[in-house]
Amino acid sequence: MLKLDILVRRRPDLSHEQFLAHWRDVHGPLFSSQPEVKRRIRRYLQSRIVDDKPEGFPISDFDGIAQLWFDDVAGFQAFFASQNYKDVIKPDEERFTDPKRCEFVLSTEHILIG
Numbered sequence: 001m002l003k004l005d006i007l008v009r010r011r012p013d014l015s016h017e018q019f020l021a022h023w024r025d026v027h028g029p030l031f032s033s034q035p036e037v038k039r040r041i042r043r044y045l046q047s048r049i050v051d052d053k054p055e056g057f058p059i060s061d062f063d064g065i066a067q068l069w070f071d072d073v074a075g076f077q078a079f080f081a082s083q084n085y086k087d088v089i090k091p092d093e094e095r096f097t098d099p100k101r102c103e104f105v106l107s108t109e110h111i112l113i114g
Contacts (some may be wrong), residue, residue, distance in 0.1 A: 002044065002076055002108060006066040010102040020048060021062050028094055032089075036084035040076075045068035057094040076106075 008102065010019035028046060037044070047065040048114055070076040079085060 002070045002072055002106065004068045004070070004076065005103070005105040005107065006068070007060070007103040008060045008064045008066055009061070009098050010063045011096060011098050014096060016049075016063055019096050025072065026050070031089060034084055034088060036079060036082045037089075038080040040070060040082075041068055042069065042071065043067070060088055 008023075010016065014022075018094065022047060045065075045067040047067070049059075049062065049064055053059050068079075070079065
């Protein structure tokens, strides 16, 4: 399984609460309903940053982490090259994220405990 972690930062003109509302209530359902998502994505997670941050621990300034699971690199590439992504999903991402400030990590999982 190939995993894409997207370290998400909101658009500077949105508050964290506005960002979360759009991501949770608009983008999540829109994303999950798309045919290319149903065809290519095996799992989609939204990890939302908590307000209760521990003192003395360096916390990043990301607003959240999106995780997408794919069968393989071919599925990953096909998803982002699809017209469905370009016409529907990406324009909505740009309504609440700052794409130039988001970071991407591709990985495979190696379970050590669990």
